[in-house]
Amino acid sequence: MMQKKISSNENQELLHIGGIGFMFEVNQFLKHNLISPDVLAFFDGVKGSEEVTEDCAFPLPISNTNFHQSIFQYIREEWTVCSDGIFRKCPKVKCRIEHNSNSKSAIFHIDKTLLYKNIAGIVSL
Structure with a gap:
């Protein structure tokens, strides 16, 4: 596990999705x-x-994921509080993650306010 301390109340952890660490x-x-x-x-x-x-995974300038052929399984849209504190209706997806050598299914809300940030997301591990 790779853990990085940001401040007294925040830290970052490496999660693997599809074998790639974020x-x-x-x-x-x-x-x-x-x-x-x-x-x-x-x-x-x-x-x-x-x-x-390398041939099939690379950063794209615009999100264009087809959920029908993705490692992410679309569940539905749901209201949630985004990273900027605003309550929005966001798509909800499920995928397999690996954390601390444990593999499990995880649910995420797609938060557009995280676009172009230096983190891939926010988790409540």
Whole structure:
């Protein structure tokens, strides 16, 4: 596990999605996990049964994920508090993550306010 301390009440942890590591802010007071559309765009076109390679996973300038052929499973839209503190209706997705050598299914709300940030999302581990 890679952990980075940001300030006295924030830290970041490395989560693996599709075998690729992303830094997520940890916030234990958060009700829902949030993920940036940038992460979904990174995997655009990677089918759930495929292995991620340099040929099929690369950052795209615009999110264009097709949920029907993605490692992210679309659940529905739901109201949640985004990273900027505003209550919005956001798509909710499920994917497999690895954290501390444990693999599990996790639910995330896609938070557009995280676009172009230096973190991939916020989790309440």
